[in-house]
Amino acid sequence: MDLFVLLLAIPLVGGVLLAVAGERAWAPNLNVIASAGTFVASALLTAEIVAGGPRMALGEMFFIDSMNVFFVTLTAFVGMTTSIFSGPYMRNEREHGRLTAPRLRLYKSMSQLFMFTMLAALTTNNLGILWVAMEAATLTTVLLVSLYRTPASLEAAWKYFILCGVGIAQALFGTILLYFAAERVLGETGNALLWTYLVDVKGSLDPTIMALAFIFLLVGYGTKVGLVPLHNWLPDAHAEGPTPVSAVLSGLLLNVALYAILRVKVLADGAIHSSFAGNLMMGFGLLTLVVAAFFLSRQKDIKRMFAYSSIEHMGLITFAFGMGGAVANFAGLLHMTMHSLTKSAIFFAVGHAAQKTGTQLMEDIRGLIKINPVIGWGLMLGTLAILGMPPFGVFASEFMILTHAMKHHPWATPILLLALGVAFAAIFGKVQPMVFGETQAKRLPHAPAIMPVFVHLAIVLMLGLWIPPYLTRWFHEAARMLG
Amino acid sequence: MSLSGLLWQLFAIVLALALAPLLTGWVNQCRAWLQNRSAPPLLQPYYMLHKLFLKDVVLAHGASPLFRFAPFAVFGCMLLACAIIPTLSTDLPFAPTADTIALVGVFGLARIFISLAAMDIGTAFGTLGGRREMLVGFLAEPALLMVIFTMAMIAQSTSVATIVETLAHREFVIYPSLAFAGIAFTFVSFAENARVPVDNPATHLELTMIHEAMILEYSGRHLALIEWAASLKLYAYSCLGLALFFPWGIAEGDSFLGLLISIPVLVAKLAIGGVLLAFIESINAKVRIFRAPEFLGTAFLFAVLGLLVRLLLENRV
């Protein structure tokens, strides 16, 4: 059977099955098995692509090449670790009375379907289907954000739906404009939305229309990436939803949205023949970085703080891709990977910490090292990783971005350094007392499913020290394709 | 300026003077029929004018010369408006002066005089009516001008005669902009002529009055002139609407036969318009005064939409 069909079918079938039978005892295991199966399929698919080069699937509807295949694997991997983490975590939540069985069923089936939509968005060749999948990804997670049914979570879910909905409507208009420009060159066949065809003719697409289309698409998909000033939904949605949902939203959905922007940027650059698209992305990226860094310092809720950290990192990545060129693109892709792994690890640790101490306010969490050393160290190491301390991988990518900026866009370097510095001070200043502070609480015996945290961090550490050659080759290839 | 042209022009003026009260009477009759009341006689406005002309004028102590002059000014403005709007033909001697913007100015002049006169005596209700009238006028004039701009863009001229001629000759095309402009014009004419839903002409409650409140102090021949002017205003607006939106039947030159046919056509069109006016008045309720800006804002909106639709859809610049 075609590996690709397997890749998409497993989460889809899993989601449907869990929707029907999600309250049985074996349901959490089914969740893990389905995610593991997806990961295995994606790993095999990656091997196939690395060996054989890019290929189509299901006629010309899906296209897997060097840029999206590793994202696919990353998505599947984080999905698998999240489902491993969420089994005991959600069980704990249920025992504490914060969730009921039907809601857990909703959660499990929706997370599988969410996986499906993200994988579809990553691998589709049709830009219209990309839009459909992105909107579907939002829809599957709306009800998950409001899972706790508290007023705050309802508000977060409503903002999420409305703001992302409006944003995605802009993206639809951008897609229509893109189709319009493409039709003039490719004719009225159905090929005008297929990326593989578009990338061949990108030089002859009308520049004005493509510029306008890119603006709408950047604003539209940028809302889902969390670019300022369209980011209002992000802190609420990531903070009020259950931890596994925050982890996948922060770690995966932002990447997929940015991937969509990148695909379109390739076309826009080819059509406009100037650095208009890149400059726009740089501007948004810098703005996002600075605003997020400053908002970070005012946060009192730990999940909100890390949500703003996600926004900040996405801003940095957008800036990197905006700069363009082989080095900056390489750094951006590396950073996307690192950020996914690290942020999801942090959210796992934070989730456990919040569950143990019963609160998400940072002032009330103290001395995690004493309460449960595993969680404490997990959080500390994760924070160090996300702040860009060597030898973690985030340091390598941030370093590359900074040096490239210093060389080509020196005016941006002080802004970057300032923002990163402010974020470092804020996060470190808040996490340090949380982990090492004084506390009177007793040590808790409950052994958490903390393995995923350390697995992620180990990968990040390893990639910081040594990147395997096939990975380097992939990054280079993708970076070159991005222009 | 031929003699026959001059005669026809005079005849059009006399026709306006004669038909205006009849139009008002007709509208009142239709309203009564629709509201299941027994109607006043069709010629009731004439009887009222006759009665008023025979009565003495009673003036307040503090009335200034403006108060005595205003009814004549208003009457003169309305008569001028009726004279220059092409009711029978587009080629009468006054036709070159029939500029739509000037027409709006004439209506504005009448409004100024009557509002000043209302405030002249210094009573509370007079000032109330004057202020409300200015509010309505202030909001209605931009809408009316927008409608005129739309029509002027279609006909490439602001002269009413040219507009009528251009539209009468056009083959039947669906123009959304004309539809929008027509709706806007209807709204504006309802507001300007003090009809439900903006103002109830038959009300006795002073606090709900707009137009009636301004003329509370008038009596005798002054009141007769003002009532006649109000009828003329309704006649003028109706003829303007018919000329802009239903111009078929208006004679183009001064051929005797064309002009002769245009009279019954005009009467028929006015009759139908009167029925529609009564119908719309009967199915609507008067809105409270603070909603009047909303009503007129909607009119302005329609007018602007008509203009924009004209620019975008029909006149590819």
Added chain:
Amino acid sequence: MTDVPLATQLINLFAAVILLLAFAMLAQRRVLTLINLFALQGLTLCLSTLVVAFTTSQAHLYWSAGLTLLLKAMLLPWILHRLVRRLEVKWDVEPLIKVPTTMLVGIVLVIISFNVALPISQLSSTISRGTLGIALASVMLAFLMMITRSKAIPQVVGFLAMENGLFLAATSATYGMPMVVELGIALDVLVGVIILGVFFFQIRDQFDSLDIRHLEKLKER
């Protein structure tokens, strides 16, 4: 003035009606009338697509028009009506800024949209290219409606009206998107409304009201 073919006149007429309905929805106070106006807009959209389909003999546009009729003029209004009935929504909609001001802002947005769309429609070769400006204008107006309403259901109707405008843009600039994309979009919209329906019940259970102002408490803590 050159002779304008009947098809273009009809399309222009329908586009003008859609714009008019967008403004009517903006100024409308009653929820049920709002939903009916939305259904009417869907119907007009369908008729416009049918005219284009008939004139240019593009088979897939017939399917597109049928899908629009089914979804936007029948199914979605029906779902919304049911929601309104079950949520026992009785209030009239009070906008956050006064209606005349909203209308004026709407007019400004229409002018902006027409300006933005002008260079694109000049490049287009379809029969209905003049309507791209109107499509963008109705998207903007729907967006305005969303941000000036304080209750949940009018915001949702605004969201759906935005999608209507986008559909009109797609059919006017290009002869509609490929069928598979349109089906996907329709599916998304339908699922979205269903999810929103579920969501409204959650909001109502929590707050006993569907006033969005209850949902503005999350500030920067």
